[in-house]
Amino acid sequence: MTRAFTAAAWLVLLFTALACVAPVLFTRSSYSEQQRDFINTAPCARFPLGTDDLGRDRLARLVYGARTSLLLACVAALLATAAAALVGGAAGWLGGRIEKTALWGTDLFVSLPWLFLLLTVRALLPLDVSAGASVAITFLLLGLLGWAAPARVVRSRVRSLVASDFVLQARACGLSGTRLFLRHILPNVRPVLLAQFFVSLPLFVLSEANLGVLGLGVSEPLPSLGSLLRELQNYSMLSSRPWALAPAILLTSVVASLYALATRTEAQP
Amino acid sequence: MLGVLARGLSRIVLISLLAGLIGSVFVRLGPGFGVSAEDLDPRLSDATRAEIQRRNSAGKDVAAYYGQWLCGLAHGDLGFSPSLKRPVTDLLRERAGVTATEVAAGGAAGIAAGFLLAVVILACPRAVASLLCGLGSSLALSLPAAVIALICLWLDANPLWAVAAAVTPHALQYLTGVLSASAMSDHVLAARARGLGRSRILFRHVLTPVAGELAAVAGMAVSIALGASIPIEAICSRAGIGQLVWQAALARDLPVLVNVTVLLAIVTIGANTLTDMVIAARNPVRGSLP
Numbered sequence: 008m009t010r011a012f013t014a015a016a017w018l019v020l021l022f023t024a025l026a027c028v029a030p031v032l033f034t035r036s037s038y039s040e041q042q043r044d045f046i047n048t049a050p051c052a053r054f055p056l057g058t059d060d061l062g063r064d065r066l067a068r069l070v071y072g073a074r075t076s077l078l079l080a081c082v083a084a085l086l087a088t089a090a091a092a093l094v095g096g097a098a099g100w101l102g103g104r105i106e107k108t109a110l111w112g113t114d115l116f117v118s119l120p121w122l123f124l125l126l127t128v129r130a131l132l133p134l135d136v137s138a139g140a141s142v143a144i145t146f147l148l149l150g151l152l153g154w155a156a157p158a159r160v161v162r163s164r165v166r167s168l169v170a171s172d173f174v175l176q177a178r179a180c181g182l183s184g185t186r187l188f189l190r191h192i193l194p195n196v197r198p199v200l201l202a203q204f205f206v207s208l209p210l211f212v213l214s215e216a217n218l219g220v221l222g223l224g225v226s227e228p229l230p231s232l233g234s235l236l237r238e239l240q241n242y243s244m245l246s247s248r249p250w251a252l253a254p255a256i257l258l259t260s261v262v263a264s265l266y267a268l269a270t271r272t273e274a275q276p
Numbered sequence: 277m278l279g280v281l282a283r284g285l286s287r288i289v290l291i292s293l294l295a296g297l298i299g300s301v302f303v304r305l306g307p308g309f310g311v312s313a314e315d316l317d318p319r320l321s322d323a324t325r326a327e328i329q330r331r332n333s334a335g336k337d338v339a340a341y342y343g344q345w346l347c348g349l350a351h352g353d354l355g356f357s358p359s360l361k362r363p364v365t366d367l368l369r370e371r372a373g374v375t376a377t378e379v380a381a382g383g384a385a386g387i388a389a390g391f392l393l394a395v396v397i398l399a400c401p402r403a404v405a406s407l408l409c410g411l412g413s414s415l416a417l418s419l420p421a422a423v424i425a426l427i428c429l430w431l432d433a434n435p436l437w438a439v440a441a442a443v444t445p446h447a448l449q450y451l452t453g454v455l456s457a458s459a460m461s462d463h464v465l466a467a468r469a470r471g472l473g474r475s476r477i478l479f480r481h482v483l484t485p486v487a488g489e490l491a492a493v494a495g496m497a498v499s500i501a502l503g504a505s506i507p508i509e510a511i512c513s514r515a516g517i518g519q520l521v522w523q524a525a526l527a528r529d530l531p532v533l534v535n536v537t538v539l540l541a542i543v544t545i546g547a548n549t550l551t552d553m554v555i556a557a558r559n560p561v562r563g564s565l566p
């Protein structure tokens with residue numbers, strides 16, 4: 008278990024480093040630059056993963072795609088965790104009608120399949136947008152719709168803390184509500200929030216991939232792990248160009264590593 | 277038991293009404309409402325274009341639209357799909373069977389596979405087979421449902437196997453936890469101390485007490501299978517609800533999306549209510565807890 012966790016942590020570190028140094032390894036236009044003389048080229052010294060149907064460098068697109076998916080999944084996970092902390096924390100701390108309303112809200116979100124919710128809300132927003140806007144829409148959507156399940160966990164943690172002996176003792180000592188929340192409740196909820204952040208990461212990377220394959224994710228020419236997978240729908244070319252599987256392999260490695268980290272963080276917050 | 281049923285039914289009604297209301301609000305506030313491709317048709321006269329725009333903008337008031345939708349719902353009329361040019365009721369009726377079969381058969385196969393793998397991992401935790409089960413499950417968990425559908429397409433397999441592959445790792449994860457907890461309980465330790473055989477302990481003392489937990493997995497599997505059915509049906513060209521959702525999303529067919537939202541909320545909450553009832557029937561004390 009420890010070895011698997013160490014390997015996963017190293018892999019995540021490697022992918023993050025790769026995403027961070029993408030602009031150093033490749034120029035900003037290399038993922039969209041079309042080399043018309045090198046269409047569907049096999050791997051060579053100039054293009055280590057070959058080129059695609061439009062003559063674009065597959066390796067540059069893969070590295071930039073990983074950068075888009077990983078960095079923005081982090082932003083979406085931060086947003087979802089913050090929303091969960093706000094809703095779950097308020098529900099657990101204030102109780103009463105606020106708690107009931109928050110529980111109804113989470114029930115509504117959790118009762119709908121996650122991918123369906125994403126697709127439906129994405130469909131209500133403009134589809135024909137620039138690449139930058141599509142990135143912002145996709146990950147804002149993930150962040151704003153992904154708060155419900157973590158909010159439930161945060162609420163139950165806050166409820167158990169409110170009922171705990173040390174909080175009772177702090178109340179008996181005359182601590183005010185705000186100070187009690189900031190000094191005694193919030194630090195004890197932090198590990199749960201961290202675990203929820205790590206749990207959200209692989210889920211958001213996978214969700215972006217699903218949206219990307221269905222054509223509702225990040226728009227061209229900006230690559231993401233999801234949009235790169237769209238090429239696999241033409242599976243007859245895989246026998247002649249097996250290197251086109253690289254995005255699927257990278258995605259699986261990233262998500263498996265993130266899941267391993269999440270499992271460990273959840274088990275030992 | 278009746279309390280669980282009453283609570284479940286009230287949740288279904290309330291959440292469906294809420295889902296319908298939120299869906300209606302989104303439909304009305306979404307950019308592009310009241311605009312259609314017909315507006316750009318050069319053959320249309322100004323009068324025709326004005327009439328189309330008037331028809332498309334009708335019901336801009338959310339409350340009026342919601343009231344109209346509820347009234348239609350009471351009469352079995354779910355509206356008209358602008359992109360597929362057909363009544364939504366007909367579309368749902370035709371496609372529900374395909375998705376129901378996929379979700380039921382694929383979900384059941386996924387739970388069965390997850391259960392078998394969990395038993396293998398529990399029975400021989402250090403064997404190569406267990407390691408392979410764990411690795412295979414992690415791999416399936418790390419693949420998007422869309423890629424599982426593509427693999428299914430390459431292998432020319434029935435899409436319900438893709439649904440099963442999406443459900444299996446989740447069922448395995450849950451059941452491994454439940455079985456491990458059951459295997460470490462005091463009565464199992466006592467049975468071991470009395471010298472009972474491994475298989476007898478496994479089937480009589482570990483598996484039997486957790487049979488009710490399978491119901492909980494079934495409730496969870498319905499939601500996962502429904503979610504996975506969208507990319508699977510879209511990629512494998514299956515005329516089910518999942519494909520309808522995808523087509524409606526691409527065409528911004530909002531009446532279809534609102535009604536499918538309510539339908540899926542009903543199915544998911546209904547499945548969870550049934551699960552709660554099964555658990556309440558097996559364990560009345562636990563089932564009566566709020």
